[in-house]
Amino acid sequence: MKKIIAATCLAGAIALPGLAQAREVTLTTQLKDYSGNGAYLAIYVTDANGQYQKTLWVAGKKAKYYRHLSDWARGSAMKPSEFDGLSGASVGSGRSLTVSVELADTLIDAGYQIRIDSAVEDKRDSRADVSVPLTSAGSGKPVSGSTYVESFTYDL
Amino acid sequence: MLRQFHSLPGLIAALLVMILAISGAVLSVNPALERLHSTSTAAGQLNVGQLAGRIANHFPGVEQIQRSASGTVIIYYNQDGQAGAQTVDPLTGQGLGPYEPSAVSRWVKDLHRSLFMGTTGHGIAGVGALFMLMLCVSGALLLARRLGGLRNLLRPLRGSFSQRWHAEVGRLAVLGLLLSALTGLYMCATTFGLIADGSQAEPAFPAHISVGAAQPVANLQALQAIDLNDLRELVYPSPGNPEDVFSLRTAQGDGYVDPVSGTLLSYQAHDSMHNLYQLIYQLHTGEGLWWLGLILGVSALSVPLMSVTGILLWWRRRKAAPKISHNSPAHAADSVILVGSETNSTWGFANTLHAALHQAGHRVHSAAMNDWKGEYRAAQRLFILTATHGDGDAPASAAQFLARLQQVGLKPGLPFAVLGFGDRQFPRFCQYAHQVQDAMVQAGGTPLLGLETVNRQSSQEFARWGDALAAPLGHELPLIHTAQRPRSRRLELTERIVYGEAVNAPTHVLRFKAAGALPSFQAGDLVGILPPDNPVPRFYSLASSSEDGTLEICVRKHEGGLCSGFLHELKIGGSVEAFIQPNPQFRPASGAHPVILIGAGTGIGPLAGFIRHNTAKHPMHLYWGGRNPASDFLYEPELKRYLADRRLTALRAAFSQVQERSYVQDRLLGDALALRVLIENGAQVLVCGSREMAKGVMQALDNVLAPLHLSVLALKAQGRYREDVY
Numbered sequence: 001m002k003k004i005i006a007a008t009c010l011a012g013a014i015a016l017p018g019l020a021q022a023r024e025v026t027l028t029t030q031l032k033d034y035s036g037n038g039a040y041l042a043i044y045v046t047d048a049n050g051q052y053q054k055t056l057w058v059a060g061k062k063a064k065y066y067r068h069l070s071d072w073a074r075g076s077a078m079k080p081s082e083f084d085g086l087s088g089a090s091v092g093s094g095r096s097l098t099v100s101v102e103l104a105d106t107l108i109d110a111g112y113q114i115r116i117d118s119a120v121e122d123k124r125d126s127r128a129d130v131s132v133p134l135t136s137a138g139s140g141k142p143v144s145g146s147t148y149v150e151s152f153t154y155d156l
Numbered sequence: 157m158l159r160q161f162h163s164l165p166g167l168i169a170a171l172l173v174m175i176l177a178i179s180g181a182v183l184s185v186n187p188a189l190e191r192l193h194s195t196s197t198a199a200g201q202l203n204v205g206q207l208a209g210r211i212a213n214h215f216p217g218v219e220q221i222q223r224s225a226s227g228t229v230i231i232y233y234n235q236d237g238q239a240g241a242q243t244v245d246p247l248t249g250q251g252l253g254p255y256e257p258s259a260v261s262r263w264v265k266d267l268h269r270s271l272f273m274g275t276t277g278h279g280i281a282g283v284g285a286l287f288m289l290m291l292c293v294s295g296a297l298l299l300a301r302r303l304g305g306l307r308n309l310l311r312p313l314r315g316s317f318s319q320r321w322h323a324e325v326g327r328l329a330v331l332g333l334l335l336s337a338l339t340g341l342y343m344c345a346t347t348f349g350l351i352a353d354g355s356q357a358e359p360a361f362p363a364h365i366s367v368g369a370a371q372p373v374a375n376l377q378a379l380q381a382i383d384l385n386d387l388r389e390l391v392y393p394s395p396g397n398p399e400d401v402f403s404l405r406t407a408q409g410d411g412y413v414d415p416v417s418g419t420l421l422s423y424q425a426h427d428s429m430h431n432l433y434q435l436i437y438q439l440h441t442g443e444g445l446w447w448l449g450l451i452l453g454v455s456a457l458s459v460p461l462m463s464v465t466g467i468l469l470w471w472r473r474r475k476a477a478p479k480i481s482h483n484s485p486a487h488a489a490d491s492v493i494l495v496g497s498e499t500n501s502t503w504g505f506a507n508t509l510h511a512a513l514h515q516a517g518h519r520v521h522s523a524a525m526n527d528w529k530g531e532y533r534a535a536q537r538l539f540i541l542t543a544t545h546g547d548g549d550a551p552a553s554a555a556q557f558l559a560r561l562q563q564v565g566l567k568p569g570l571p572f573a574v575l576g577f578g579d580r581q582f583p584r585f586c587q588y589a590h591q592v593q594d595a596m597v598q599a600g601g602t603p604l605l606g607l608e609t610v611n612r613q614s615s616q617e618f619a620r621w622g623d624a625l626a627a628p629l630g631h632e633l634p635l636i637h638t639a640q641r642p643r644s645r646r647l648e649l650t651e652r653i654v655y656g657e658a659v660n661a662p663t664h665v666l667r668f669k670a671a672g673a674l675p676s677f678q679a680g681d682l683v684g685i686l687p688p689d690n691p692v693p694r695f696y697s698l699a700s701s702s703e704d705g706t707l708e709i710c711v712r713k714h715e716g717g718l719c720s721g722f723l724h725e726l727k728i729g730g731s732v733e734a735f736i737q738p739n740p741q742f743r744p745a746s747g748a749h750p751v752i753l754i755g756a757g758t759g760i761g762p763l764a765g766f767i768r769h770n771t772a773k774h775p776m777h778l779y780w781g782g783r784n785p786a787s788d789f790l791y792e793p794e795l796k797r798y799l800a801d802r803r804l805t806a807l808r809a810a811f812s813q814v815q816e817r818s819y820v821q822d823r824l825l826g827d828a829l830a831l832r833v834l835i836e837n838g839a840q841v842l843v844c845g846s847r848e849m850a851k852g853v854m855q856a857l858d859n860v861l862a863p864l865h866l867s868v869l870a871l872k873a874q875g876r877y878r879e880d881v882y
Contacts, residue, residue, distance in 0.1 A: 036257070036262065064353065067358055073358065078358070124220060125220065146237065147239045
């Protein structure tokens with residue numbers, strides 16, 4: 001019995017440094033009252049030049065509409081492996097979306113950005129509706145979006 | 157069976173189908189409205205490069221240009237950090253006003269495709285489309301059966317208001333509804349991934365992009381090469397990203413455009429699956445096909461009417477369904493009555509037979525022919541009463557009889573008698589009864605009697621059949637059948653116009669009023685009048701409609717005639733007991749085809765009624781025979797008035813008791829040329845009068861029609877020749 005506990009502790013100790021390099025981040029996206037069907041959103045990380053790095057969340061279930069989230073679609077090539085387990089329902093007009101996702105520490109305070117592409121049926125597609133530097137200082141500070149997003153906050 | 161396939165989905169899904177249809181009709185107007193408000197350009201008139209150049213002059217911050225299938229050009233732009241959308245005039249690039257999709261349209265669209273219930277709703281809408289498909293197919297087949305085959309589907313229709321409008325509107329709308337249902341089903345199937353929706357992978361982002369200064373958008377070769385009409389969407393490169401390109405979507409395919417070199421990159425043409433989806437989407441929504449959209453919308457508007465009239469028809473049929481008292485179980489009955497009926501009128505006769513047999517001490521079981529069991533253990537005799545439907549087909553309650561008889565067979569030697577019900581006006585009179593008789597003999601039954609027939613629900617012929625059965629039964633079988641009729645009403649005589657006293661043919665036009673509102677009827681329907689102290693009604697053709705506010709008949713006094721004598725003696729203010737029997741087969745068919753009305757004597761009654769209601773002034777030609785214009789020219793003043801105001805096109809009267817005696821047949825033969833022209837123009841013929849006159853008219857018309865290689869029989873088969881004879 002003791003051996004098993006010891007082994008578990010050991011395994012934990014080995015795994016710990018890996019865990020220490022990621023943390024949970026809470027993303028809160030409040031949409032405007034834009035009068036329209038539910039919005040498709042892609043929340044993702046880019047480098048300073050806007051080059052796609054990693055998907056944080058995709059709101060909207062029908063993959064055939066993903067092409068309207070055009071920068072994200074291009075960067076991720078819409079590969080299901082990129083957003084596996086990181087997607088949910090579209091977000092209605094005036095509603096807010098709160099999700100918690102894992103984020104590698106290496107992406108924080110390293111010149112990366114969080115971006116949101118958004119699209120609504122029969123309305124315009126919006127690239128970089130939100131674009132905000134990913135920094136410890138920016139945590140918890142709402143930024144406003146240009147099209148459908150009223151405000152976006154990330155809490156590290 | 158087919159009827160169940162029609163009424164069952166109709167009843168279950170009436171509400172759902174109505175919601176889908178009404179919302180669809182509302183949406184169908186959009187493409188036409190959009191088309192009305194957009195500037196269309198001819199092919200080759202304007203290319204995408206030119207358009208983008210013009211737009212750039214007015215909207216430097218443009219991010220995206222869209223062109224809808226209906227031709228609206230929408231741009232999305234960003235000015236001073238504010239996102240905007242405008243519709244623009246493609247010829248100038250100038251903004252026409254802010255673009256905001258209609259909230260009402262969005263609401264209706266959501267209702268139409270998912271009833272505000274998301275994925276579940278999509279499924280329900282799909283089921284609605286499936287029901288619509290079933291209703292279209294079964295309805296068209298039912299109507300074809302009624303009109304004697306698919307090739308006759310466009311023939312004129314008769315029937316009660318609901319029957320006629322249900323069929324009339326249905327056949328006009330069926331193609332539109334069928335297209336909507338099929339394309340809707342396809343779209344629903346793609347939503348659920350049951351059918352590929354033709355979405356293709358995005359073209360690969362170009363690996364190599366030219367380095368340098370971007371050209372003005374109007375100079376980009378790839379954009380200049382595309383006609384405006386083929387544009388779907390052009391997305392501009394992100395302003396801050398020098399490595400970005402234009403994304404271009406056209407009717408034919410998608411690709412990217414290099415902003416520096418102006419070349420088309422990674423172009424990918426649409427595959428056939430994509431094109432199929434686009435086509436079906438277009439056929440369903442009418443986007444870019446505004447005229448089709450309107451046709452589909454009008455078709456869809458018929459659905460509420462169809463639902464309401466359909467439910468009414470079903471309810472009436474159901475209410476008229478048979479109620480048999482003293483019905484013994486099938487296995488215990490010594491006498492079995494099987495009924496083949498389309499409209500349930502044959503059930504009335506079965507009921508009378510059932511009661512008479514029960515009265516005589518038999519144990520009787522009555523059932524629909526479709527319920528044929530084969531195993532009637534105690535049965536000593538079998539009676540089959542059947543009508544014929546349409547072109548010699550089985551009526552609804554007998555549709556499966558012949559197949560079932562073949563399957564389960566018959567007790568060897570079982571005595572049976574078949575009685576056919578029909579109308580001798582139709583070419584295949586009692587055809588189905590003949591088939592049943594043959595099948596029963598073949599199955600090993602022993603006929604009690606030969607096949608007998610009853611024409612037009614004649615109580616006398618039915619009673620005669622009962623008399624004939626007395627011998628094989630070994631006892632009397634009095635069959636006193638009074639057609640089930642609505643309760644009679646008291647009518648008061650208000651007016652009498654007397655004709656024909658001088659020529660020994662006293663004829664009265666009688667007008668009645670009811671104490672309250674008149675029952676509903678149309679000219680050509682029948683009124684049953686019960687003479688005092690006699691339960692058997694006498695029927696007269698109605699010369700008026702209830703909307704005229706009076707019930708009008710034309711009655712000639714017959715020697716010893718019980719009812720006609722009573723009516724002729726009736727004082728103004730005196731009353732009669734009467735009820736209406738609809739006769740929807742005898743009236744002018746829908747449409748503007750010419751109508752030839754032929755009658756003699758009191759046969760003028762309903763014909764005069766038809767003319768009175770011909771306010772649309774369709775061509776109507778009246779041929780009528782009387783005795784002497786001085787005495788029995790019935791309706792003379794009215795007819796002259798109708799001629800003057802063109803409700804009546806031509807009046808050709810013949811008189812038999814004048815110097816140059818002639819009959820209505822002579823007038824027909826004299827007008828042969830004109831009549832042939834009318835018949836060739838689709839005219840229909842309505843004949844009302846005595847049986848002898850009708851026979852003479854038929855012979856005369858056969859002579860008239862011979863040069864056209866037509867006959868009265870052929871016209872009857874087309875539903876263009878109807879008689880009301882007595």
